[in-house]
Amino acid sequence: MNSPLLLSFPGREDCVSQLAVDLAAQLRQALATQARASLLLPGGSSPQTLLPQLREQTLDWARVYLSPTDERWVPSDDPQSNWRLLQAGLPQAASLDPRQAATAEAAVSAWTRQLADWRPFAAVLLGMGEDGHFASLFPEMLGLAAALDPQAVPAAVLGLAPSEPRQRLSLNLAMLCDSAWLGLLAFGEGKRRLLDAVLADQPHSRAWPVHALAWQGRQSLRIYWAP
Numbered sequence: 001m002n003s004p005l006l007l008s009f010p011g012r013e014d015c016v017s018q019l020a021v022d023l024a025a026q027l028r029q030a031l032a033t034q035a036r037a038s039l040l041l042p043g044g045s046s047p048q049t050l051l052p053q054l055r056e057q058t059l060d061w062a063r064v065y066l067s068p069t070d071e072r073w074v075p076s077d078d079p080q081s082n083w084r085l086l087q088a089g090l091p092q093a094a095s096l097d098p099r100q101a102a103t104a105e106a107a108v109s110a111w112t113r114q115l116a117d118w119r120p121f122a123a124v125l126l127g128m129g130e131d132g133h134f135a136s137l138f139p140e141m142l143g144l145a146a147a148l149d150p151q152a153v154p155a156a157v158l159g160l161a162p163s164e165p166r167q168r169l170s171l172n173l174a175m176l177c178d179s180a181w182l183g184l185l186a187f188g189e190g191k192r193r194l195l196d197a198v199l200a201d202q203p204h205s206r207a208w209p210v211h212a213l214a215w216q217g218r219q220s221l222r223i224y225w226a227p
Contacts, residue, residue, distance in 0.1 A: 002220035015226035024057035030122035038118035043082020046127030051089030061092035070136035071098040073167035108156040121179035132208025136168035148212040177218040
């Protein structure tokens with residue numbers, strides 16, 4: 001089994017600087033042998049410090065295909081839209097909005113079809129919540145076990161968050177792991193305690209979605225953490 005790797009940094013600036021360098025190196029490697037490099041990034045607070053540093057990396061950004069790991073079912077111009085955040089942060093990349101249909105159910109099918117041509121991804125970076133969720137795969141969510149099955153058919157799925165806006169679109173674990181590089185960005189002591197429990201495989205941590213991500217066995221997870 002590919003064990004997760006925890007990379008600890010003294011400060012958040014150091015953390016995101018190294019992450020930006022590592023992501024850019026992975027994208028350059030992909031672009032050296034193929035016409036495009038596909039990149040999935042999280043929304044929320046995680047990328048807000050990362051995107052400016054990533055944007056400064058020397059890359060042929062027009063050949064980088066970008067989409068979020070998950071999305072809130074809100075209009076694309078809504079301030080809570082992950083796609084809106086990523087598009088503004090990396091404007092030179094070719095970004096794909098998950099909202100490709102009038103309903104969330106139809107959108108997950110369309111998004112799944114569109115990402116099929118992107119796989120395997122060059123790099124996938126995820127964020128994590130205080131409850132141990134990643135993407136929009138939340139503890140006790142309906143359909144969670146199937147969404148966390150690493151042997152499932154790679155697909156987009158419907159997610160349901162505990163807070164508004166509750167309706168979400170998310171990629172399942174099998175889709176997220178279909179990548180040459182898999183990372184997780186987390187800040188704060190609370191998340192470090194959670195990660196330590198996951199990395200020690202403590203029984204109570206197995207109820208958290210991030211445990212399935214860390215121990216899925218398909219792709220080694222690189223965890224970037226700072227206080």
